[in-house]
Amino acid sequence: MGIIKQLLYFSVHPNQLRAIIQWKLWHDPVHTRNPEKESATLRQCFHYLQLTSRSFSSVIQELHPELLVPVALFYLILRGLDTIEDDMTIPLEKKEPLLRNFHNIIEQEGWTCNENAPTEKDRDLLVHFDCVITELNLIKPAYKAIIKDITEQMGNGMADSANNQELNINGIATIKEYEKYCHYVAGLVGDGLTRLFVEAKLANPALLKRPELAESMGQFLQKTNIIRDIREDFEDKRRWYPKEIWSKHVDNFDELFDPKNLQKALNCSSEMVLNSLGNVEECLFYMAGIKEQSVFNFVAIPQAMAIATLEIVFQNPAIFTKNVKITKGDACSLMMESSQNLRTVCDIFKRYARRIAKKNTPKDPNFLQISAACGKIEQFIESLYPSQDPKALALIHKGEISAADEKKKAEDKEAKSDVFFLLIAVLGTLLVISALMIGAAYLAGARFDIALSELQKGKFFPGHQPGGAESQNIVQNHDHGEL
C-alpha cells in the first residue's frame, strides 16, 4: 500500500491505527534476546530466522532464554527441509536421500547446499546452513535429540509423498490423506515443540500423554492456511483440498474458480472450514497446559491469528480471486489480546465462533453442522469458564437470597455510599476553595477581624465606598479602640 492509500485507509479506520500504535508502544516482551552476548554464528542464525519467517520470528525471539535457541534452530532446520522438498528443480533421486537423511546431515559440521534453484526464496539459508549446524551441536543433547527425531519423521514423510505417483498426479484424495499431509508438515511440529516445552519444564508433562492435542494445534494452523491460500496454490499448480470434499460440490477442481460456480465454491470452502473447526476444542485444551508466559504467547498468538483468518475466509468470495489476509490492525490487537492468558484467548475464539455463525447461511448444505460446530466451541469454553453457578442458584431457590433482593440490596448499599461520597467530595471541594480564597485574601491583607466585629454590630452591608473616608474611620476605631 502506498503511503497516501494508507493514510486514507487509517483516516476511516482509526481503530486499526490505534491497535498498531498500541502494540508498538505498549507491547512488553516477556523476555528479550540479547544479541551482544551471542556468538557470530548464532547471530547469523537469527538473521536467517528473520529472513525466512515473517510471522514466527518475533514470537520466537521473545521466548524464554532456555528455549530461545533450540526453537529458533528447530524452525530453521524444518525450513531448510521444506526448501529442499519444495524445489521442483532438484531431481527425485537427489532429493529423496537428502530428505530421508536430513536428520544426520544436521550433525555434519560445515554442511551446506547449493542445489536449490536461484528462484527458491529461502535458498540463502541452505547456502549458509553450516551456521545452523554449528549452533545445533552446542545445545543440550535432550533438545537436539527431539529436533533430530522430528526432522527424521518429517523428512521421511516428505520423501514418501514425493515418491507417491498417485498423489503427485491426482492430488490428495481423501480427508484422511489430507490430515496425514497436515500431520507431516504441522502436526509433527506441534509434537516436537511440546516435547521441547516439557523438557524445559515450561509446560505440563500431561500434554505428552495426550498427543492428539499437540497434533490439533498443528492441524488447525495448517488447515487454515490451506483454505486461505487456495488461489495462490492453484496458481502454483498445487492443490491441498481433498477430492473427497471438493468433488461433492464440483466435478473438476478448476471449476471452483469460475465465477458462475461461486455458490458451489463457497460451499466447498465452508466444508473445509467445518473440518478445521473440529480441531478448536483440542487447541484450547492444549493451551491450558502451558505454564510459562512467553511459551503461552508463542503458541497462542498463531492460534488467535488462525481463528481470525478462518473467519475472514469463511463465506468470502474473494479467496478464489486473490490472497485474503487479516488487516495489520486486527493482527496487532489479536496479538495484544492473545498474549495474556487462556481466558482472553477463549474470548477471542468465542467472538470469532459467533462471527462465523453469523456469516453462516442456509444456502450452504452444511449450514446446521457449522452452527453446531460453533456451538460446540462456545460450550467447551463455557465448561472451562462457567457463567452460571449451580450453588448460587440453589441458594436463590431456597430463598436465603432472592436474586432480585440481593441485587436490590447491593444497589441500595451502593447508592447510599455513593451519596455519602458525593457529599464528602462536594464539601471537601468547597472547603479547599474557601480556604484558598480566604488564604489569598489574608495574604493580600484583608482585615477579617474588622469584618467580624462589624458583623457582630449587625452591619451586614457596608453602607460606604470601599477605601473611602468612612472605611478608614472604621479601621482606625477598630485598631485603637474607642478611646
Place this chain on the structure above:
Amino acid sequence: MAAKKQQLGNVLVIGGCGFLGHHIVDLLLSRTISKVSVIDLFTTRNRRPDSDGVGYFNADITDISALLPIFQKVKPDIVIHTASPTAVGTNNALYYKVNVEGTRCVVEVCEKANVKALVYTSSASIISDNNAMDLINADERWPVMPAKSQTEYYSQTKAEAEQLALAANRKNKLLTCSIRPAGIFGEGDIQNIPNFLNVHYTNRTNFQLGDNTNLFDFTYVQNVAYAHLLAAYALLQTSTLSTPPLDHEKVDGEAFFITNCEPVYFWDFARGVWQAAGRYDGTEKVWVIGRDVGLGLGGVMEWAYWFMGKTPKLTRKQVKYSCMTRYYDCTKAHRRLGYTPIVKLRDGIQKTVDWFEEEKRKEGEKKGQ
C-alpha cells in the same frame, strides 16, 4: 448396544402409543431382546402390527385397580413411564392428575408387582423458570426450580413426579431413575417441528426474534428413546449386584439430562428445518426484531387477539423462548449410561421433515379423493 442385542426381559411401556413412547417401543423391538407390553389411555394410534407381538392394554394410570391386574399379567421386569399430557394446551387439573397422581400410582403398582426397574421420563424444563432464566451448559448439579418460581405448571408437575419416582428408589426393591430430555422433536411430534414447518409453509421465514446468539438444545426423539433403553439396562444390571454401586457410577436414584449434544443457535435450528423442507434462502433479507420490541409486539398481539377471540400469531412466551439460551451438558449420561446420540441433529431433522411432508402428501390425497 450396537453389536449385541441386550436382554431386557419383560418391558412395559406406559404411554407407549404416545409420541416418545411409540419410538421407545420401536427401538426396544429393533435393538433389544425383550417382551414388550404397552399401557395407554387409547391404544389405537401409533400401534405396532400384531406380528411384532407387542401386548397392548387400555388403562388410565391414575386408577390403581385398573393397573394392578395388567401388571400381574405382564409381570414386567422393567417399567418405562412416559405418559404425560402434552406440554401446552392442557388444563392444570389434568397435568396434576396424570403427572403427579398417575406417577404415584405407577410407583405404587411397581412396588406391589415386584418390578425391578422404573425409568421415568421427566423434562429438562424443570430446572428452568420457563420465563426469564437462561440455562447455560446446565448439568445435573443445577437445582430443580421450586414451585413458587416456576411459571409453567406442566414443568412444576413433572418436577414433582420426578421427585416421587426418585424417592422410591431402593425403598423396597425397586430401582428408579429419571431421564430429562430437552426439546424433543421427531416423527409424530406435535409441538416443535409442526410450528416451524408452519412458518415455512406460510412464508414467514424472514423474521427473526432476538439476535440469534442464544444456543438451544433440540433432541431427536430416537436419541431420547435410546437413552431410556440404556437407563433401563443399567438399572437391570444394578439390580443383580449384591452391593450398591459407587456414588460416581450409580444410575439408580439419579436424573440424567439427554440432548443431541449439538446445541445450535435458536434460529439456526428453525432454518435447518426449513432447509430440510427445501428452503435454501440466505439470511440477507431477514428482519431482526429485538427481544424488547418483540415482547412489546407480543403483548399488543395477545391483547388484540384476545379482544377478537382468536389465538395470536405472536406471543410474549414465544418471544422469550426464541431469545433464551438453553443448553445442557450431558457428560453424566455419557459417563454413567454410555450415552452418545445415535442420530445426528441434521439427520434427525431431515427424517422428521420428510415424515411430515409425507403425511401432508397423504392428507392432500385424501382430500383429493
